[in-house]
Amino acid sequence: MVATTGTLYVVATPIGNLQDLTPRALEVLNSVNLIAAEDTRHSGRLLQHFGVQTPTTACHDHNERGKSLRLVERMLAGEDLALISDAGTPLISDPGFHLVRMAREAGVRVCPVPGACALIAGLSAAGLPSDRFAFEGFLPAKTHGRRQRIQELVAEQRTWMIYEAPHRLLECLEDLLDLLGSERQVVLARELTKTFETIKGAPLVELVQWVRADADQQRGECVLIIEGAAQSVDSDALDPAAERVLDILLTELPVKQAAALAAQITGLKKNRLYQLALQKTA
Incomplete structure (x- = not known):
């Protein structure tokens, strides 16, 4: 009998609204031998909600390199695994890169199970050009590094997008205002698909004032979608x-x-x- 390797399923999970878990994703999570989760306690609540009893193991930034070899060995032995992050599509500013690369290098089939993704959800509702866009992930946390990276993007003509932590949101917006100018259009997509979802677009000078005046807008998961620089004639x-x-x-x-x-x-x-x-x- 010829031995067959297992499959690594990269499974998108909801970013807020639990109804956004696709039927295919639920079927995969129920059928695999093991689920590799960024945080097993966080994902445990999701799995419990849907009655998924598949065993889980932690696979996060701090253990992924060492853990990946053992997980790949299990797939080479014929087991199927699912990779999930805390929310959304794995590897998009989340762990998983090392596991996916090692699996592919070992000849293991890697199968995406698409679904929710905060950056795509935000872009789809932003009303800014989306035929070409750039994703910058999280900017550096420290002021100097963040401002330096924004300065490098001043002339970017595509719509570009970043994730930002709520406690740095206002500071980041103020840096954008200082470096991009008051009239650059920016959309704040916050708490997407959740109860207090907010999608607010305005020139930077107005958006900064709005966020500064309302502390509630400095909470939750944030996506910023930034208008590209005007093309020179x-x-x-x-x-x-x-x-x-x-x-x-x-x-x-x-x-x-x-x-x-x-x-x-x-x-x-x-x-x-x-x-x-x-x-x-x-």
């Missing part, structure tokens, strides 16, 4: 000679210094050169 294109100066300086200097020196040499506005330099070094 052809008439605003740089003279090739000026762009060549910037290119040469970028080979020797950091972006900010290169843009400042290029502005002195060419007489063009530093901010314009800085945004082009960010695009070139992205």
Whole structure:
């Protein structure tokens, strides 16, 4: 008899409303040999609600590398496993990458079971362009790192999205206001699918004032969807000679210094050169 390997099912779970668990996901959770969960206590409540009695094991940021080998060995021996996170689609700013990669490298079939995902849910209701978009996950927690990353995204023309912890939401919005300007449109999608779901879009100056005035808006899970930078028109294109100066300086200097020196040499506005330099070094 030829031995067959098991399957790793990557299963999306609800982000709030329990009715968003798909029938297929429920069938998989009931049928596998083991469920690898980010937090077994948290997921236990979900499984208990649906009467799922499949055994669980913890697979999170702190143990995933070591745990993955043992889980892959079980699948190679023929067992089926399901991977779930605390909420939503695993691996989207959640653990699971190492397990999935190791399973694929070992020849184990990896099967996605799609469902809820906070970033896609937020984008679908934001009313901002969604034909092309970028997801940045969580920005750095410390102010300097967060502002540096936002500065790198100033010229991003696609709609871009981030997750943010509620206790840092206002500070993050204030940094966005300072670096992107008052008129940039941003949508706050908070507590999606839950009782106090809020989807609020406004120019940054208004959104900051609104969040600052209502402490309830600084609670729960938050997704921010940010309007991309306006595309430059052809008439605003740089003279090739000026762009060549910037290119040469970028080979020797950091972006900010290169843009400042290029502005002195060419007489063009530093901010314009800085945004082009960010695009070139992205």
